[in-house]
Amino acid sequence: MTEPPPPPAPITLLLPDGQAIERVLLYERQQLDSGLWMYRIGVPLWQTAAGGGVEPAEYSTWVTAEQLRPLPGIDLGRIPAHPRTRTSTPTRWAWLLNGRAHGRPATVHAEGCQNATDRAHPLGTMQALDALARPGTTACTECDAAEVLLPILAHGQDDVPGD
Numbered sequence: 001m002t003e004p005p006p007p008p009a010p011i012t013l014l015l016p017d018g019q020a021i022e023r024v025l026l027y028e029r030q031q032l033d034s035g036l037w038m039y040r041i042g043v044p045l046w047q048t049a050a051g052g053g054v055e056p057a058e059y060s061t062w063v064t065a066e067q068l069r070p071l072p073g074i075d076l077g078r079i080p081a082h083p084r085t086r087t088s089t090p091t092r093w094a095w096l097l098n099g100r101a102h103g104r105p106a107t108v109h110a111e112g113c114q115n116a117t118d119r120a121h122p123l124g125t126m127q128a129l130d131a132l133a134r135p136g137t138t139a140c141t142e143c144d145a146a147e148v149l150l151p152i153l154a155h156g157q158d159d160v161p162g163d
Helices: 123-134 146-154
Strands: 007-012 020-031 036-048 056-065 068-070 095-098 107-110 120-122
Touching: 007 036, 020 056, 056 095, 068 120, 095 123, 107 146, 120 123
Parallel strands: none
Antiparallel strands: 007 020, 007 068, 020 036, 036 056, 095 107, 095 120
């Protein structure tokens, strides 16, 4: 018999503007090939309901430890951790682009990503980088897309001419 996963733990999320949202839910953590740990959280929000009105919803995303602060007295040791066990890199990268649908932005995934839909279009690496350079397109953090493509896209962004 499989034991059910532990309940999520409350934690504080730090927003880019310095505000903090207390008691968002921390579900799990996963280690990327680079060694960086990412944390899957759920932020309780409201969303527009079909037919009008609002209903409770949860926005789920992955963040780094720098965006989180533990709450006093909360044991985070029970949160499932998934260290990276893969030791090899594919000989060729292949990417998929899920286009805009139902108001969601486009997302670039690594080939084989479980979050890519059957409507995703295959891309080469340069096409994937071009897609990520467009506003509103994101790289999936569930697969290797964010870890591999975003550093390439950001390379040289901090360089100042004449330095």
